[in-house]
Amino acid sequence: MQAGVAAVLAALALALHLVWVVPRTRRWRGGWVVLAQGLLAYSGVLAFGTSVGLLGVVAGSALLAGGAPIAMPVVVSAAAIEALRGGATADVTITCLLTGLVVYGLVRLADRVDDAAAARLPLTMAAAARERLRIAAELNRGLGDGLAVILRGGRRALRHPEEIGEVLDVARTSLNNARAAAVDLRSMSLAPEASAARALLDAAGVEVEVRTGHSEPLGPAGALLATVLREAVTDVVRVDSAKSCLIETSEDAGVVRLRVVNDGVRTAVQGEEGLARAAERVRQAGGTFTTGLGDDGRFLVEATADAGERAVGLPGQAAYRLSVTLLAAVLAGFSVKGLLLIPWGPLWPLALGGFVLASVLQLLWASKGWPKGWWLLLAVLSFAPVPLFGKAWLGLAGFLAGTLLVALPRRAAVPLVAATMAGVGAGAHLLGLGPAALVNYVISTLVTGLVVYGLVMLARLVRDLRAAGEELARAAAVQERLRAARDLHDLLGHSLAAILLKCELARRLAAVDAGRARAEIADVAAMAEQAAADLRAATGGEAELSLDGELRSAQSVLTAAGVDVETDARHTALDGPVSAVLSTVLREAVTNVLRHSAATRCVIVTEQDGDTVRLRVENDGRDPRAPRTAPGAGIGNLTTRLAALGGTLTASPSENHYRLEARIPR
Template sequence: MSSQHPHAGPAIGPRLARLIVVVVLAAFAGVYVLAAPFRTGGVPRVAGVVAVTVLLYASLLIWVLPRAARFRGVPLVAAQSILACADVLGFGTSVGVLAFAAAPLLLASYTLPAIAVLAGGVVVAVLRFPDAAAAADAAITPVLGTLVVYGLVRLADRVADLAAARPALTMAAVARERLRIATELNTGIGRGLDAITAGSRRALGDPAEIGDVLRVARRSLADTRAAAAGFRAMSLAPEATAARALLSAAGIEAEVRTGHDEPLGSAGALLATVLREAVTEVVRQGTATRCVIETSQQDGTVRLRVSNDGAPTAARGEEGLAAAAGRVEAAGGTLTMGLDADGRFTVEAAIAATPRPVTVPDPTAYALSVTLLAVVVAGFCVKGLLHVPWGATLPAAVAGMALLAVLQLRWTAEAPPRRPYALLAAQTLLSFVPVLWFGTAWLGTAGFLAGTFLVALPIRLGVPLVAAAMAATGAMAAALSQGPARIVNYTVSVLVTGLVVYALVRLARLVRDLRAAGAELARAATVQERLRAARDLHDLLGHSLAAMLLKCELARRLAAADPDRARAELTEVVAMAERAQVDLRAASGAGEPEMSLEIEAESARSVLTAAGVETRVDLGHGPLPGPSATVLSTVLREAVTNILRHSAARHCAIVTTSEAGAVTLTVDNDGLDPRARRTPPGAGIGNLTTRLAAVGGTLTARADGDGGFRVQARLRADADAPAEP
């Protein structure tokens, strides 16, 4: 089954990231506001602390919100440094508030001033606390705060950068794929067209050269068809579309359930063969009323399952499926056939997927975010261990803190824990039970647990559990005879630490998911580009080469009996080869095909007449814009190619009409044998249906029951060109 990611869209991802940062910074500021009454005496001084802290918080938002970017610069960081120092030195606020000055300095790339601010915090901490552990704890606080603020803002920026880079990433993938396609096509088919052009010109003077031109034309046509099939093989989608169309035409209800990732590479070609043969067999048997086609992917293996409710026969699966089974098994896969539990006949194939890799920029973004979280968690652990007395209990405290850190980081892994509730239970016990031995030194660990609740559980469960963790921490602090200020500090710190942990983990996941979404977009664009190239090869170049081959055959037969006519045919071959070069550039993405319906109709008349098909052309449409003419010309090419390859037609009519702002192209021929068995539709009809659907048009292709076959395309006269992937 395809992996599911919570793909944050181009706008949602950055907005969510900034909202998380805004909330966490507000919680940070709230700690100092709530502590003001306990650290500062008198209403005016408390009001001063609150005002300065709110100003610092508001100024930090300038680094978070893109619309406020114009206010960033030296005046802002200078004002923030002055405000933070005034808060610490003038009102006695905790040195942790210096993080609100040091982080902006780092964001503005003023590293030395940031270090100076943090060094000043160390000096103040040492002067305030004679106890070494308390002084170290106070000195670490602004460093951790700086890392948190700086890291959150940078991660929010990284999320925005990744979201903005996704269109460019997609177009870069398309450009790389076009370059690969152009290299593949120009190496083989391009040289073949050059050889056809040169050989045809030589044959104008020496008819003996026609044989060489024929050999090159046959080889180029085979190469073109093989390349088109190879490009289509990257995706099962076209084959599934063709299968649905074939089943529907046979009156069989068809359902397609897709659960695999594209592209499939060589595995797609094998599974497409299995699907084609299985569906052909269903139609041939003629007893089914419903057929279900399913694909899934898991652990690097892609599975195809085709089941139907028709009555099984002994001959079922012994034709094309036997050969397909051999190819699948040779590639290391499996193919089974038989009745399932509910009596449905099922064909199931499994093979290792071989996706085409897609390069995604900035592969270290997720690792950097996890590293930042690890550093912050380690810092909080060190702060707690500073208050554990040296002695026999210290190693146990270190081991417990290390285990807590490992459990915390487990929630940032690519895959979620297998037993999340057992992990939560273990972390809960480690957060509260050791308080019995380590006292207040362990109370801060409940903040990790709060972060885990927010990360691992739905909001409706996480928020009440965070509140419970805060209440339990406050109760334990009171039981340990802490004063009101310390109880409030421990309780609020659980929430703040939890929000920090949640923010770092959530932003790391946003980075990861945006990268995954960008890679999927690039893969999808790559598949679409290969399918576009396959359509152009089949619809444009395939027709041209088939027509050239026919013209060369005719010229060889006429060389002795009618040299002038033979030279005329060869002259047309040269012109066709030059047009085919243009088609090749369009197929490889180096140019856009631009075709004239009138010229294409005359070319069709010439080719069909040369093949002995009496052709009538009646063009009743008015002027057409380029996209409409190109699409209808492509339909005409495919219809003529099918007449030449698959029918014994003696008469053909090419008619266009225009009414009510729509143009209709109809191609009728009388070469269909009504007794012939049904065969799967080729790529052409599916390609043309896709092309017309892209411009709001429709295509029908059906037999009339009396030996005739009609292809009809209808679209608006002013249809726009299909959009780029």
């Protein structure tokens, strides 16, 4: 009867400990748990003869509730009770201390796991917000001030058209700054350049395959390899005989590798033309650059660059320190308990050296890791000295069990742990220990193994979660940079290019037709206000774009440039995101007509086919004899924007015409 009551009291005391373990019960944690556990544990120990080791759980709760000042009296009382019973006071004291520390450590590590998992989303959002604010401050200092000057100068030039030249200079500088800022923001990632390369090769009729084997963000390595990719793809298009091209990236041991393979080059010398500048930049940065024809006759461009400080610096070091400290305490306590069982004599120093060696091996493994298969050394160390030191050495096998659980796959670890427990049982039997002692040593082996496993794996989990959170935060910052770069290029770049065109036209008209010059300057003021809105969008605001408004703007800008424009709008009302993306496509198309062609006529058509809206922009300014230029960011940006809404983009050069077509579901 007494044994049954003692078991119930112990079970209830242990069950109350779930309040510290289960995350949903956090709000109930407090001193009452220690009081309740203490009442149950002391009742069992004093009234029914339960093992004094149960008080170690109460000491652990006391550490969680208030720290050492509350826990130490529990440990002292356990030693006093054991002394009254005539037992081994030192052994009980060590056991209670270790139990309390392990209970405390496992709960705290579990809490860190929950905290690290919960912090990932806020950390990511905060990183994106910080990057957005940083970009906004940087752009507003330069481009924002420039737009303010353009707006003030445009209003002043309405009264004095001849002063528009000052605005023209500021507009030119602002446009250059916007393009440079977009390039800088894009330079941390290789992905946009790969998208632009794919679009350019598709437009040239080259079958392209992209295999991505690196992880973003890259930083300086991304900018360096993006230059190589741009030059290599430009050469593929320039030669104009390739049927297929492979773009492949990989990463190994902190080195990022880019390979571009095409079948359009007949000699190595021909393929190397135009790549000298890229090769020099890569080699100056400490990377490698090779070219040549492979056995299959295809031309290869391969470049490598150091990824730099890509790792997050193992931000979970606090968890590791706690884990290793607790493991060191457990090892030290076990060693002391073992040494207490060995009489003073010639074997005692030898046992001390063996315990120290085993403890050092365990701590080195937990903190730094060991080569595969090293646990065999610990297995020998756990069992070979048993005939010499007897039962004092049997407990060391528990640390071997923990090592096996952590270091090996479960299918291999579980049988080996079972074999370790069986080995401990066999050793206890050979040493002549009774059934109770044999069962105690076997169970202690499993418990110690689980404690070691819990300490190490929880610490690793905290580290991995925090590292994942840091990587997510860095990726969010990079995505914010890429978004800002797209908006700078697609939105603000167009507005500033249109302002520049209008300013040049107004300057020419100022001396011959002041009325028309003022009309163009009024457009400059309106476009400057639109550019300010575009800048707000680039720094995190929402782009306020409508397709109907952009159609009117496109007609005005192209007409001012002397291009005959034909528009045919056959779309119905569009929702905000679809209208904004198609407006961006139209802006980029118009910018390309102004910058990259000698068009005299441009056709802009919008139409609907069921649930799909199509925008087509076609001009007659493409010169088939002109050399191909390097892929810009625009096509890649537009492809990304459309893909986000399930749309597609095609660029189709034919004879002296160029057609850009976007399709997007409503």
